[in-house]
Amino acid sequence: MDLRDTPEEAAFRAEVRAWIAANLPDELRGHRGGAARFEGRAMREWSRRLSDAGYSGLTWPREYGGAGAPYSHQAILFEEIARAEAPPHIGVIGLGMAGPTIMAHGTEEQKRRHLAKILSAEEIWCQGFSEPEAGSDLASLKTSAILDGDAFVVNGQKVWSSYAHIADFCILVARSDPNPPSKHQGMTYLIVDMHSPGVEVRPLRQITGEAEFNEIFFTDVRVPCENVLGEIGEGWSVAMTTLLHERGTLGFALTTSLEVAVRKLLALVRERNGHDPLVRDRVAREWIQLQALKYTNYRALTALMQTGIPGPEGSVSKLHYSESNQRLTKLALELHGPEAQLMDGETGGYWQYQQLRSRGNTIEAGTSEILRNIIAERVLGLPRSR
Amino acid sequence: MDFSFTDEQETLRREARAFLEERFPAERVAELADSDEGWDPASWRELAELGWLGVSIPEEAGGAGLGFIEEAVLLEELARALYPGPYFSTVALALPALSPEEQARVAAGEARWSAEVDGLVPDLGAVDWVVADGAAVRAQGHVLPTMDATRRLGRLAAEAERGASVGAIDRPRLLAALAAEAVGIAQRALEIGVEHARTRTQFGRPIGVYQAVSHSLADTYVETELARSLAYWAAWCVAEDDTQADVAGAAAKSFAADAAVAACERAIQVLGGIGFTWEHVLHRYYKRAQWIQSFAGFGAVLRADVARAVLEGGEAAELDGAALAAEVG
Ligand SMILES: Cc1cc2nc3c(=O)[nH]c(=O)nc-3n(C[C@H](O)[C@H](O)[C@H](O)COP(=O)(O)OP(=O)(O)OC[C@H]3O[C@@H](n4cnc5c(N)ncnc54)[C@H](O)[C@@H]3O)c2cc1C
Numbered sequence: 194m195d196l197r198d199t200p201e202e203a204a205f206r207a208e209v210r211a212w213i214a215a216n217l218p219d220e221l222r223g224h225r226g227g228a229a230r231f232e233g234r235a236m237r238e239w240s241r242r243l244s245d246a247g248y249s250g251l252t253w254p255r256e257y258g259g260a261g262a263p264y265s266h267q268a269i270l271f272e273e274i275a276r277a278e279a280p281p282h283i284g285v286i287g288l289g290m291a292g293p294t295i296m297a298h299g300t301e302e303q304k305r306r307h308l309a310k311i312l313s314a315e316e317i318w319c320q321g322f323s324e325p326e327a328g329s330d331l332a333s334l335k336t337s338a339i340l341d342g343d344a345f346v347v348n349g350q351k352v353w354s355s356y357a358h359i360a361d362f363c364i365l366v367a368r369s370d371p372n373p374p375s376k377h378q379g380m381t382y383l384i385v386d387m388h389s390p391g392v393e394v395r396p397l398r399q400i401t402g403e404a405e406f407n408e409i410f411f412t413d414v415r416v417p418c419e420n421v422l423g424e425i426g427e428g429w430s431v432a433m434t435t436l437l438h439e440r441g442t443l444g445f446a447l448t449t450s451l452e453v454a455v456r457k458l459l460a461l462v463r464e465r466n467g468h469d470p471l472v473r474d475r476v477a478r479e480w481i482q483l484q485a486l487k488y489t490n491y492r493a494l495t496a497l498m499q500t501g502i503p504g505p506e507g508s509v510s511k512l513h514y515s516e517s518n519q520r521l522t523k524l525a526l527e528l529h530g531p532e533a534q535l536m537d538g539e540t541g542g543y544w545q546y547q548q549l550r551s552r553g554n555t556i557e558a559g560t561s562e563i564l565r566n567i568i569a570e571r572v573l574g575l576p577r578s579r
Numbered sequence: 580m581d582f583s584f585t586d587e588q589e590t591l592r593r594e595a596r597a598f599l600e601e602r603f604p605a606e607r608v609a610e611l612a613d614s615d616e617g618w619d620p621a622s623w624r625e626l627a628e629l630g631w632l633g634v635s636i637p638e639e640a641g642g643a644g645l646g647f648i649e650e651a652v653l654l655e656e657l658a659r660a661l662y663p664g665p666y667f668s669t670v671a672l673a674l675p676a677l678s679p680e681e682q683a684r685v686a687a688g689e690a691r692w693s694a695e696v697d698g699l700v701p702d703l704g705a706v707d708w709v710v711a712d713g714a715a716v717r718a719q720g721h722v723l724p725t726m727d728a729t730r731r732l733g734r735l736a737a738e739a740e741r742g743a744s745v746g747a748i749d750r751p752r753l754l755a756a757l758a759a760e761a762v763g764i765a766q767r768a769l770e771i772g773v774e775h776a777r778t779r780t781q782f783g784r785p786i787g788v789y790q791a792v793s794h795s796l797a798d799t800y801v802e803t804e805l806a807r808s809l810a811y812w813a814a815w816c817v818a819e820d821d822t823q824a825d826v827a828g829a830a831a832k833s834f835a836a837d838a839a840v841a842a843c844e845r846a847i848q849v850l851g852g853i854g855f856t857w858e859h860v861l862h863r864y865y866k867r868a869q870w871i872q873s874f875a876g877f878g879a880v881l882r883a884d885v886a887r888a889v890l891e892g893g894e895a896a897e898l899d900g901a902a903l904a905a906e907v908g
Contacts, residue, residue, distance in 0.1 A: 194581060194582060194583060194584060194585070194588075194648060194811070194815050195580070195581050195815075196580060196581075196582060196812065196815050196821075197580070198580060199580070202580060265580050268580070459889060459890060462890060463890055467890060470883070473882075473883065473886035473890065474879055474882050474883065474886065476886060476889070476890070477882035477883070477885040477886040477889065478882060480830075480885060480889045481809070481830040481833065481834050481882070481885060482805075482834075484809060484812070484827075484830055485805035485806070485808055485809050485834060486805070488582065488808035488809060488811070488812045489804060489805055489808040491580065491582040491808070492582050492583070492807075492808055492811075494580070494582070495580070495581055495582045495583045496583070499583065509800075509801050509804050509805070512801055513801060513805060562790070562794070564797075565790070565793070565794040565797040565798070566790070566793070566794075566797075568797040568800055568801065569787070569790075569793035569794065569796060569797045570793075572797075572800060573769075573773050573793075573796055573797065573800060574773070574777070575773065575776055575777060575785075575787035575788075575793045575796065576777065576784075576785050576787050576788045577788070578788050578789075578790055578793065
């Protein structure tokens with residue numbers, strides 16, 4: 194056990210810190226995130242710079258444009274990004290889900306075509322999993338993909354698809370066998386070009402007032418067979434790879450995001466209510482919760498580096514992060530007193546936005562109830578509830 | 580960065596668990612806790628022979644020359660077994676205040692110690708000496724009726740004989756030790772709850788299928804893992820004399836103690852009537868969890884320390900990034 198950086202890690206940290214100081218534009222520091230990221234070119238430009246410096250696919254193999262670095266470097270990079278309050282790379286779904294799934298199941302051609310462009314933010318990806326009738330129970334999805342010559346013909350509707358309005362590609366799970374022996378069979382995982390004829394995207398306005406997620410309608414969309422990811426009919430197991438990465442690699446990103454929130458909260462407390470013992474107690478609690486998340490990720494990281502397999506800590510981190518973030522953002526609003534309602538207050542609606550956005554944290558990427566089911570059944574070995 | 584135990588440390592944990600499960604099963608702990616003496620003094624010899632009393636004492640002084648991380652492993656396992664005896668008092672509380680000669684006597688199993696904290700002395704009736712106000716005081720006084728009968732508190736008599744002067748107790752180390760114990764308690768409470776939820780049937784199904792039951796156990800798992808991370812972080816800081824030891828100890832103890840209490844409360848609920856009996860071992864874990872919570876500061880007291888560190892102290896400077904920005908230049 195040694196929680197210090199090794200000399201090699203320390204050198205990498207110094208390099209990253211200096212690089213961020215030299216390259217992060219001021220207007221992006223402390224950016225609140227959300228749909229505003231997609232206005233103008235600044236965020237894409239920043240993502241491309243991250244990528245050019247080799248920081249976006251840090252742990253990806255070199256042959257796919259990554260740096261082949263150990264996971265510890267990924268953790269250090271995220272810590273430094275948090276410290277500088279720099280925004281993360283814009284291609285959340287490409288980097289966190291599509292990329293790792295393509296690496297695990299894709300053909301050489303698919304890897305060559307997409308991975309480098311995901312890293313450079315030239316391609317923005319979205320995830321078409323959820324449907325109106327299939328949310329937590331994803332396997333009950335109905336969107337169909339029927340083989341017709343050299344292509345699958347896709348019909349159906351996806352919903353809550355983040356970034357679909359700006360995405361170039363979609364990772365889509367659809368039913369290729371209308372009468373499968375069981376509902377987990379007969380699905381096929383496809384890479385869909387969002388610019389294909391028959392794809393229609395309708396933005397959905399969210400609780401924050403912004404539209405970041407969308408409905409996607411597919412009408413006779415032809416997807417060439419070369420865009421099947423994994424085997425035909427094996428879509429469910431490919432989708433499980435995506436979800437494993439969604440929750441598995443999420444830990445560091447979540448810690449980063451919570452770390453930024455705690456830093457801002459502490460600054461707010463110092464400025465406004467630094468002497469109120471009740472506030473001090475609550476802010477100390479949030480700081481402790483952040484350390485708990487951080488060191489749980491360190492344990493997960495060490496296990497991952499030693500065994501190569503992500504442990505159950507992913508679900509722990511996601512559950513803990515989402516509830517911490519919800520509590521923390523409410524505390525931040527409370528510190529504003531009656532002005533908490535003002536969207537154009539001195540913090541420019543920052544906390545108002547974060548507080549509302551945080552309600553999505555316990556729903557997206559597996560609801561908290563589903564994560565508790567997973568822990569109960571797969572970690573604790575309790576009987577299945579369904 | 581490496582946040583894992585070494586093979587030797589894992590072996591120590593396995594051996595400790597095996598020994599404690601064999602020598603201190605729940606029935607024996609209950610018997611001892613309900614006895615007048617409260618523990619089995621013969622067990623001290625066994626701990627000395629296992630080398631557990633001198634884990635962090637240098638080899639020249641008859642110890643193993645290891646560190647606090649190994650001690651934290653043992654404290655966690657001893658708590659998991661609810662070992663009734665003054666290991667915590669001697670090793671976690673008093674040891675750092677003692678001279679090398681006296682530490683050698685501890686390693687050899689020849690002296691048992693405790694310390695006075697907030698006017699109370701844990702295990703007063705089971706030790707020889709007490710660290711109080713910078714002096715060694717003979718363990719003379721009254722053992723008081725204590726909720727947790729496996730770790731009774733006492734008060735020194737005013738006329739208790741004062742001996743040589745000794746050092747001070749090491750607060751971060753004390754807090755880290757309590758956090759490690761809390762993790763052991765929470766883990767055992769979780770196991771008891773899970774075992775029951777798997778086997779107890781009501782309405783024709785094991786109660787673990789009901790989410791009101793399973794989700795409460797999942798919450799215990801999450802909190803126990805978070806507490807574990809904090810406790811090991813604090814243990815490492817203490818072992819390495821890291822500048823964060825103070826704040827890590829306070830953070831870990833406040834969180835882990837609360838997690839252990841909640842773990843026991845959820846387990847009691849999951850067990851139903853049997854969880855409310857004297858006969859079942861669970862109440863003894865609950866009482867130890869509350870003992871840990873109350874000793875050396877409830878959560879709010881420790882969080883006040885954390886607040887000071889992160890709002891005004893060294894942690895604040897670290898968080899400000901001012902120092903770091905200067906470093907990068
Ligand atoms: C901000 C945001 C972004 C999203 N982005 C995407 C995206 O990019 N791509 C995508 O495909 N999807 C996305 N989603 C959708 C998300 O994955 C689903 O909302 C989620 O899986 C829940 O599905 P649902 O909305 O249909 O709710 P339901 O599954 O109907 O759940 C409703 C409630 O019932 C509970 N529930 C359901 N089943 C159980 C059970 N077995 N036990 C206990 N409780 C249960 C749930 O926990 C929830 O509280 C996003 C969602 C949000 C909020």
